[in-house]
Amino acid sequence: SNTPVKVAVTGAAGQIGYSLLFRIASGALLGPDTPVQLQLLEIEPALKSLEGVVMELDDCAFPTLAGVEIGSDPNVIFDGANIALLVGARPRTKGMERGDLLSANGAIFTGQGKALNDHAADDIRIGVTGNPANTNALIAMSNAPDIPSERFSALTRLDHNRAISQLAAKLGVPVTEIKKMTIWGNHSATQYPDLFHAEVSGKNAAEAVGDQAWIENDFIPTVAKRGAAIIEARGASSAASAASATIDAARDWIKGSAEGDWISMAVASDGSYGVPEGIISSFPVTTKNGDWEIVQGLEIDDFSRGKIDASVKELEEERDAVKELGLI
Numbered sequence: 001s002n003t004p005v006k007v008a009v010t011g012a013a014g015q016i017g018y019s020l021l022f023r024i025a026s027g028a029l030l031g032p033d034t035p036v037q038l039q040l041l042e043i044e045p046a047l048k049s050l051e052g053v054v055m056e057l058d059d060c061a062f063p064t065l066a067g068v069e070i071g072s073d074p075n076v077i078f079d080g081a082n083i084a085l086l087v088g089a090r091p092r093t094k095g096m097e098r099g100d101l102l103s104a105n106g107a108i109f110t111g112q113g114k115a116l117n118d119h120a121a122d123d124i125r126i127g128v129t130g131n132p133a134n135t136n137a138l139i140a141m142s143n144a145p146d147i148p149s150e151r152f153s154a155l156t157r158l159d160h161n162r163a164i165s166q167l168a169a170k171l172g173v174p175v176t177e178i179k180k181m182t183i184w185g186n187h188s189a190t191q192y193p194d195l196f197h198a199e200v201s202g203k204n205a206a207e208a209v210g211d212q213a214w215i216e217n218d219f220i221p222t223v224a225k226r227g228a229a230i231i232e233a234r235g236a237s238s239a240a241s242a243a244s245a246t247i248d249a250a251r252d253w254i255k256g257s258a259e260g261d262w263i264s265m266a267v268a269s270d271g272s273y274g275v276p277e278g279i280i281s282s283f284p285v286t287t288k289n290g291d292w293e294i295v296q297g298l299e300i301d302d303f304s305r306g307k308i309d310a311s312v313k314e315l316e317e318e319r320d321a322v323k324e325l326g327l328i
């Protein structure tokens, strides 16, 4: 049908928003034949700036953009939303302790979880980009008891895409030759980009590289610290690639992952691979018709086990901290 799909975006006047909205409006998320209604949330002081962004959206005259609504009340902006991309979050500022960061974001994501619970459409799918993304997703999920937990995810697709790009460059192959990349764990410096199950032109990626030292000392830290490297080079954060990954993740979730491949997505664990149930951790997943499934049966060697466990431990600590704050 040609009823517009309602896509809610939070933090819409931010850097990521400035890339993300134009791509969604131009059809990069749902294709050229699906009209999109954008419902944009911002905090009160950013609404004027957001009005300017809306003027630019108007000026693009995108054929797929059916309408735009803006506001600062999540109960209004999430009304009838089919997809919610939670980009806005409270960034860590100088001198801020982790507890302060978690409680500032706790206030945002408890409120948004409740608003989604009460107002979103029955088919709602929620992707969290704002950091700390995994734990923000956990908070929103815990405050939305009527929304099935599998409708929540946090973004590790940018890390996934970075890992593909680094590996392709190392081996001098196009990115299209790389399949079955996996990011495990938290979207943080402890994340584990896994080459032992990835494939290059159908062959095992770790074997194709044949250099454990490069994997440990070069590849993994380069992927994990790529955001900082971009800030260092550009003087601003990696907003366009974060927006692109946010679209890749939501598009594949809804339209399905490619045959013979998988994607990385942080989702509520069912206990797979020894990750405690309920924690929002990144896994290899396949998607179809808006549902995801964790890829089963991968053999995890001691090296990978240690890396996954370290990142999951960090997620458990974050969960315990927000539990202590009464946020979940």
Ligand code: NDP
Residues within 6 Å of the ligand: 010, 011, 012, 013, 014, 015, 016, 017, 041, 042, 043, 046, 087, 088, 089, 090, 091, 092, 108, 129, 130, 131, 132, 158, 227, 237, 238, 239, 241, 242
């Ligand atoms: P960005 O648009 O650059 O980033 C938004 C969030 O995405 C941050 O939490 C950021 O984390 C995270 N992020 C995830 N991956 C990346 C990546 N690869 N590169 C950069 N960021 C990444 O931030 P801005 O400050 O420009 O914009 C945020 C907007 O959100 C502001 O306009 C603010 O007003 C709004 N906001 C809206 C809220 C709401 O709608 N209720 C609530 C809170 C904020 P990190 O901090 O780690 O960089």
